[in-house]
Amino acid sequence: MLAYLVRRLLYALPILIGVNVITFALFFVVNTPDDMARMQLGVKRVTPEAIDKWKAQRGYDKPLFINDAASGSAVFTDTIFFSKSARMFAGDFGRAEDGRDIAREITSRMGPSLAIALPTFVLGLLVTVSFALMLTFFRASYLDFWGVVLCVAMMSISGLFYIIGGQFLISKLWKLVPISGYGSGLDAWKFVILPVLIGVISGIGSSTRWYRTIFLEEISRDYVRTARAKGLSELVVLFRHVLRNAMIPILTGVVVVIPLLFMGSLLTESFFGIPGLGSYTIDAINAQDFAVVRAMVFIGSVLYIVGLILTDLSYTFVDPRIRFN
C-alpha cells in the first residue's frame, strides 16, 4: 500500500504544477500587475511612480514566465511565476497583497468553515441515506412516489432561495436564531444552527435521489433475497446488507469531499457572515489578490488529490477484495 501511496503522491506533483500554471495564466490574462497595483492603491491620486514602487516591492516588476534579460537558470527563476509559485510547494504561502500572512489567515478561518461544513456534511449524510433507505423500503408505493416528487421539487430550487427563505422564516419571522454572524467557542452554536439546517435541507433532494437509485439497484440482488429468506427483518436487510454493499458508489462521492470541507462554502459563508475560507476566497477574487487566490486554488487542489487518495483507501475497508497494485 505504501508504494501505491508514494506513486499517487508523485503523480500529484505534475498535477499541482499544472494547476498552478493554469491559475497563473488565467489570472494574468485578466489582470496585469498594474491592475493589481491600482486595485491595492486605490484609484484616487495614484501616480505611475507609486504603481512602479508597489510592483517592485512585491516582485511584480519581473517578466511573467521567461526573463530574457537574465542568464542561466535565472531565465526561468527570476520571473513572477517562479518566485510566486515555487515556495508554495514548501508550504510557504507568503503574504496577501494587504500584508497579512496567508497561512495564519487560513488557520484562523478554517475553524468557522469546518463548524458549518462538518455538521452539514455528517447530518446531511445521515438524513439523506436514511431517507433514501426509507424510500427504498417503500418502493413502488405512494410514499415512494411522493418522496421522489418532493426530492425533485427540492433539487429544483436554487440554493440561494433556501438561504433567503430560511433567514426570513426562522430568523426574521420566528426570531429563533440570529440571521447572521459568528461567535467563538460555545457561543458559535446559535449561529451554526441555521446554516447547517439550510445546508442539510437544500441537499436532501439530489442526494436522496442518488442514494435511492443505488439502493434500488442493490435491493434486487440475490444476496438480499437470501437474507430475507433467512428471516431477517427488512430493517436489518437494509442497514446491514444493502447499505454495506452500496458503500462503494457512496464512498466515491462522499470521501472525496471530506478534505474539501476545509475550504468552506462561498455562498453560505457570505450570506451568514461566517468568517471562513469560502468568504476569504471570494474577498480575494474581488480584491484581485493573486497571492490569496493562488494559495486557495493550490490548497483546494491538494485537498482534492488527498480526497481521491482517501477514497481509494476507503474502498479496501468496505470491500476486502480490493487490493492496491
Next chain:
Amino acid sequence: MRFPRLALLSLLLMLTACASEQNDPYPKAERGKNILYSAFTDRPKHLDPVQSYSEDEITFTAQIYEPPLQYHYLKRPYTLIPATSESVPVPRYYDAEGRELPADAPAAEIARSVYDIRIRPGIRYQPHPAFATDGKGQPVYGDLDAGKLHGIDAIADFAVTGSRELVADDYIYQIKRLAHPRLHSPIFSMMGERIIGLRELGSTLREADRELPPGAWLDLDRFSLAGVSRLDRYTYRIELRGKYPQFPYWLAMPFFAPVPREVDRFYSMPGMAEKNLTLDWYPVGTGPFMLTRNDPNSRMVLERNPNFHGETYPCVGEPGDAAAGLLDDCGKALPFIDKAVFSREKEAIPYWNKFLQGYYDASGISSDSFDQAVRLGVGGDVRLTDEMREKGIRLLTSVRPSVFYMGFNMLDPVVGGLSEQATKLRQALSIAIDQEEFISIFMNGRGIAATSPLPPGIFGYLEGEAGSNPVVYDWVDGRPRRKSIEEAKKLLAEAGWPNGRNARTGEPLVLNLDTTSGGMGEKSRLDWLTRQFAKLDIQLVVRSTDFNRFQEKIRKGAVQLYYLGWNADYPDPENFLFLLDGTDGKVAVGGENASNYVNPEYDRLFERMKNMESDGPRGAERLAIIREAIALLQHDAPWIFGFHPKSYTLGHSWLHNRKSTDVGNNILKYQRIDVAGRERLRQQWNEPVLWPLLAAVLLLVAVILPAAVGYRRRERGTAR
C-alpha cells in the same frame, strides 16, 4: 414510553431556552451595556494612517488617530476646528527672498507658506506595549524576536502596556513616513510637490533602505525633512512651496495624525509582521477610542481610550439643530459610549433585518429595502413608512459631497474639441439625457440633478436661477425646466448632424459609451440610456468592460463617452474643479482630468481660484471666479452633469446626536445611546415565535408514524 418522555423533555428545554431574544447575535454579557452596534461591508485593508484612504478604513481610523484639526460636528458649511492643536494654524507667506508677505499677497509672489502648529500639552496615547518601560526607562519590549513572541498572537497578549504624552515629534515622524519607501502613501506624490523636501526625503530613504537587510527598521529620525521642523516640545512647523490654501483640510485627515517613533520601532522588530502585528492592523492613537479587536472578517471592536484627553459636546450648530435635539448634550464630556462593535455584513438582507430587529443602531437603505422604509410623495417629499414610524425610526438625509457624470473624451474627433460644432453636439446630448428621470427611476429619488461639478454645501454652489445651467434648463415659474428635445435637435443640426446623420455624408451618428459592468439593474439602466440617445436619433453603442480595462482605456484616451464619479476629499471647490484642469489631463500627464478638457480660459480661472480662500475679504471675488469657470464648463459641456447622490440613514429612537456628515468622520464620540430604551424595544421586537417548533415536531411525527405503521404492517404481512 422512554423515548416520548425524552423527546418531550427536550422540547420543553428547547422552548425554555427560546424564552427571549434567541436571535440576539451578541453575547449575553453585553446586554444592557453602553455599546453602539454598527456594521461594515468591505473589510478595511489599511489602518496605518499613512496608507489608509478609503471610507471603509476611515470609519475606524478617524476614531483612533487625532490629526491636529477636525471638522465641527454640527456646523454647516463644514468648518475646521482644532483637534489636538491649540488653534487652526494661519499660514504666513514669504517671497523667494525670504521676506514676509501680507496675507492677501498675490499667489505668484508667494514662494513659501509656513504653518506653525502648536498642540495642547498633556494629551496621552492609548495604553500600548510599545510605550511600556522598565524601572530604568528602557522599553520592556525593545528586543523582541520570533522566539520571544512565542504565545503572543495579538497586541492584547502583551502583559505590560504603557503610555506617554503626545509631542510635536510624533507629527513630524508621521509626515516623514509619507515618504517611506516600503509604505505606499497615496498622497506622497501630491504632497511631495507641496511640502518642501519631502520628495528629496523619499529619494534619500529609498537609498538608505537598499542598504538595510530586508524588513529591518528604517529609523526616520536619522533623516531630516527640510520643510518640517520642531520648534519646541509641542510646536512644529510645516513649510510648503508656494500658496496652498487647501492644506489645512489635509491637516484634518489621518495622513497627518501622529505616529510615535517607538511604535514604528516596536512593529518593526523581527517576527512581528509574521504574526500580523503591524501598525496597519493595530493602530495606536490618542483619540477617544482604541481598537481592541481587529478581525476584519467578522468583527471590529473599538473601546473607550482610558487616556483620552477629554472634549465636550458642541453647543452651537446650524439652524434647526436645537429643534432636532442635537444641542441637548451641550458641554457634556465626550465620548458618550463605552464601546462600538462593528460586525461584518456582506449582504444587504441580513444587515437590514438585523437593523429592524434592533441589533444595529443605524443603517443605510439599500434599493431592496427602499419601499419598505421610505415613501416618496407626489412633490418629491420623503417620509418614512408607517412600519418605520411605529418603530420610532428616524430618517436623516443629506446630499453627499460627490458628483457623478458622463464625460466626453475631449481628444475624440467626433465629440471632443472646443469647435462650435462639437460643443453643440455635447450641449444637445446634455439636454437629451433626462437626469431627473434617471434619479427618479433608478435611484428612488435619492439624488439631485447636477448643474455643475459643485454639490450643495460646497462654496460656489448656488441655489435657484443663479445656480441653474442655462444650456440645459430654462427658468420658468421659479423652477428649472429642462429644454425641449426640439431645442436639442436644433443644436444637433447646427452641429452638423441633422436627425442624427452626417450633413455631408448621410452616415448615422454612432457614439460609444464605455462603462464597467454594474451588476443587477445595469441592463435596464443602459436600455434607458440608449433610449435617451435615440431621442436625438443617435445610436449608442455600450461597451461594457471590467474595471481594469475601463481604467486602462481612460488612461489611454481610448474612450468616447464614459461614466465616472468623484467623492470630495475636503469641502472646497478646488477639489471638484481640478477634475477639469487642463494641466492635469489623464492622457497627457496621468492626472485626474479624465475628459482631457483643455480650455486656457478655464485653466486661468482655476489657477486664480485655487489660490484663494473662501472666507475673508476675497471670498466674493473667489465666488465670482467660480461662477465664471462654471459658466465656461456649462457652455463647453465636457461633462454631462449627472447627479449629486443623497445619503439616507435610518436611526433608531434610542440613538441620539446623529447628524449626517460626509466629510468629518470622527463622529463616534458624539453618539449617545439610550441603553434602557434599546433593551426594552429589543425585547419587545424579538419575542420568539415557538409554534413552528411544535409544528415541525408534529410534521415529523406525521411523516414517521405512517412509515412506522407501514413498516410494521409489511413485516407482519404474509409474503405475496
